[in-house]
Amino acid sequence: MKVEEVLKVPALRGSQIIGGHSGINREVLHVNMMDAPDIISFLKPSELLVTTAYHLKDQPSLLLELIDEMANKECAALGIKTKRFLNEIPQEAIDLANKRCFPVFELPNEASLGDIVNHTLSHILDKRTNELQYAIDTHKKFTNHILSGKGIPQLLKSLSAMIGSPVILLDQYAKPIYYTKSDEKYIKPINDFNSSDDYFFFPNTPFFMFSLLRNKETYSVFSVYTHEKKAGFLLVVGEIIPNDHSTILTIEQATNVLSFELTKENVLNQHYKRVKNDFFYHFVDGEYSSQDEIVNRAKEFNLRNEQKYLCVTGELDGGEVIGSYTQIQLKIDTIYEFIEDEFKSFSFPSHLFTKGKTCTLLFELVDVTQVKTVVLPILETIQKKINSQFSRTISFGISNVSLNFFNVKNAYKEAGDALDIGKHSGKSTFIQTYRTKDIMELLRSIPRQDLKDFYNNALGGLSAREYIDDPTLLQTLYVYLETHCQISETSKRLFVHRNTVVYRLEKCEELLGKSLNDSETTLQIRLAYQIKNILE
Template structure:
C-alpha cells in the first residue's frame, strides 16, 4: 500500500505529512518501530519507520543522517511522534526531505505507535491476501480457458478485457504468435523487444517497458519462459507501473499459463518433425517397398510427386570447443528458427533435419535458371538471418533440378556432394551448386565393380593412411597444383603441403607432375565421391 493510503487509517487520525509530500506514492511493504541510535542499518527497502525520536532528542541534527540513509535504502517514509521527546523537526531536515521527495509524517503525542504498526501490517496483509486470491482466481480462469481448447487468441482477448488495453504474444525472435485483436500492427515492435541471445534466460527476468517514436506509445514486455529457455514475450500496449500489483499478477498468471500452452505446442511440433524426418530418411535410404508407398506417405507432408524440386543441404559451422550435446542443441535451435522463417518465402519450402544437417526442398515452377537464382537468393537470406540472430555461419550445397519427388533422392545426393565439395575447400558460409561433369556421366555408365577396382588400384596405398593426405591431394589438384593456394585453403603452412604431397608420391609410386598419374588420381577421387567411400 502507498504512503497516501496509510494516512487514512484510523490509527493515523490527526497525522499529516510535513515534508517530502511529492513522495506520498511510495510503496509500503514493511513497518518498523525502533529508537536505536544505529537504526538505519536495520531498515529495509519500502519500509515505514515510526519512532518517538528519543535517540536524537539531544542531537536533532542526526535526523539529517537518518533521512539520507533511509532514502538511500529505498525506505517508504518516516513517522515521528512530536511533542514527546522532540518538540520540533529541524528546518534543515524538512528542507532535505522536500528535496529528496522523502515523506516525513508528524505523529501526535496521543497516537499509539503500536496501533500504527498493527493496523498498517493488517492492511498490508489484507491487500496481499486479496492479491493472492486474485492471482489464484485468474490462474484458474486462464487454465480453464486453455483446457477447454479455446487457444491463445481467446486467452489474450480475455487478458486484454481485464487490462482494458490490447495485448500480443511474440516468439523469442519477436515474430507475432497471437494477439487480442487481429488488426494490431506488431512488426514495428521487433527492434524494441529482440536482443541477440534473447532465447536465454536473462539475469533479470522481470518485465520492462520501452517507447516507440512513430506512434508515441509505451509498451510493457513480460518474458514467457519454458524451462530454461525464453520462449517469447507478452506485450501489453500500455505502461504497467511497479505499484500496480493487481495488473502485474494478472499478466504473470497469463504468462504462466501461456508457457504451459507453448510447451504443449512445442511437444506436438517436435513429434511432427520427428515423423517428417523419419520419412525423409527412409526415402533417401531406399527403405520404402514401392514408389506408390513413397507418393502416398509424401502426401501427409503436402509433397506432390509431379512437382519439380531443388534440394539444398545446409550445415552450421562448428564454433569453439563446445560439447557435442551443446552444439546439437544450438544447431537444433538454428534449424527451428529457419523453419519458422520459411513461411515468408514465396515458394513452398519444406525443411528436414538429419544429424547436424538441414535439408530444404524448394517446390518450384517455371524455368530452372530463374528458380535456381531464387533458391540461391533465399539461401543467402537465411545465411544473413542466422548470422544476425545467432552469430553463426551456415553453408549450403544445392542440387540440380529434380523433375519430380521420386528424383529428389538423386537430388539429395547431388546436394550432399556439392556441400562436401565446398567443405573441402575450407570456406565458410558458402553456397555451392552441383555441376554435373561429363566425366561423371561417363563414370555412371561403368559397372560399380569396375569402378571399385580402378579406385583400389589408383589409391589403394593411400586408403589406409591419414585422411588428410587425400584431402590435401584433392585440394592440390583442384587448385591446378598451386602449392600456395592449396596451403591457403587448407589453413596450413606451404611446407606442410609439400611434405604431404611428397608422402603421397612415395605411397603412390609416381610423380604428381606426371599427367597420366594425376588423371588416374582425379578419376579415382571422383569415383570416391560418387560411390560414397
C-alpha cells in the same frame, strides 16, 4: 500499499504530511518501529519507519542524516510523533524531504506506536491476501480458457480486456506468433526491425520495457518460461508501472498458463517433426518400395508429387563446439529451429528436415527462375541472421530442380555432393550449386594405386619403360583415336606416310594383345590416357 493508502489506515487517521509530498506513491511492504541510535543499518527498501525520535531530541541535526540515508535505501516513508520528544521538525529536514521526494509525516498522539505498526501490517497483509486470491481466481480463469479448448488467442484476448491494453505473444526470437488483426499496427514496427540488419536482443529478465523511436510506442515485456528454456515473450503495448501489483499479478498468471500451453504445443511439434524426418530420410534412403505408399505418406506432410522441388542441404561451419554430444546437438537443433521459424516470415513454400549436424530444405517452385530470384537471396539472408544471432556460420549445397517428389531422392544426393564439393575446397559460408562431375573429377576420386593398375592393364605392353621413353607408338595411337580411327587423317597430323601409321598400329595391337576394332578396348585406352595425365 502506497504511502497515501497507508495514511488512510484508522490508526494513522489525523497524520499530517509535512515534507516529500511527491513521494506519496512509494510502496510500503514493511513497517518498523525503532528509536535506537543505529537504526539506519537495520532499515530495508520499501519500509515505513515510525518513531518518537527519542534518540534525536538532543541532536535534531541527526534527522537530516536519517532522512538522507532512508532515501538512499529506497525506504517508503518516515512517521514521527512530534509531541513527545521532538517538538517540531526542523525546516532543513522538511526541505531535504522535499528535495529527495521522501515522505515525512507527523503521527497522531492518540495511537501508540505498537497500535500503528499492528494496524498497518494488518492492512498490508489483508491487501496482499486479496491480491493472492485475485491471482488464484485469474489463474483459474485463464486455465479454463485453455482446458475448454479456446486456446491461446482467446486467452490473450481475455487478458487484453482485463488490463486494458493490446497483448501480443512473441517467440523466443521476438517474432509475433499470436495476435489479433487489430494489433498489426503495433507489431509492424517490430517485424520491420527484425527484417532489417538489426536484431532484438532481449535481456534475460522476467520483466522489462523498451520504446521504438519509429512509432514512439512503449512496450512492456514479460518473459514466458518453460522447464527447458525461455519459450517467448508476452508483449503489452504501453507502460506497466512496477508497483501496479494487480496488473502485474494478472499478467504473471497469464504467463504461467501460457508456459504450460507452449510446453504442450512444443511436445506435439517435436513429435510431428520426428515423424516427418523419419519419413523423409527413409524415403531418400530408398526404404519404401511402393510408389503409392510414398505418395500417400507425403500428402500427410503437404508434399505433393506433381510439384517442382529444389533440395538444399545445410551444415554449420567451423570447428567443434565445446560441450557434450547432447549439448552440442541441442545447440544445433536450436539453430535449425530458428531457420524454420525464419522461413515462416518469408511466405515462400518450404519444408525443413533435420538429421544430426545437417538440415535439408525443400523449396516448392513454380519455375526454375525462382532459384536465382528467390531461393538464393533467402539463403543469403539466413546466413547473415545466423551469424548475427548465434555467432556461427552455415553453408548450403543446392541440387538441380526436381520435376516431382519422386525425383527428390536424386536431388537430395546432388545437394549433399554440392555441399561436399564446397567443404573440400576449403570454403565457408558458401552456397554451392550442384554440377555434374567430368571424367577427370571422377578419376581423381579413385585411389592412386587403382589408377596405376588400370593404366598398366589397359595399355599392356605399351606401358613398358621403353615405350614411355620413346612415346612414338603411344603418340600414334593417341592421334589415331582422336581422329576417330581415320588412318589418312592420322598420317596427315603426324606428317608420316600412311603405311607407317598402319605399321605402328599393328605394332600397338601386338603389344596390347587386343584388336583396335574393339570398342571396349579403345574406351579403356582413352581412359588410360586420362589417367596418365593424373599420374604425371
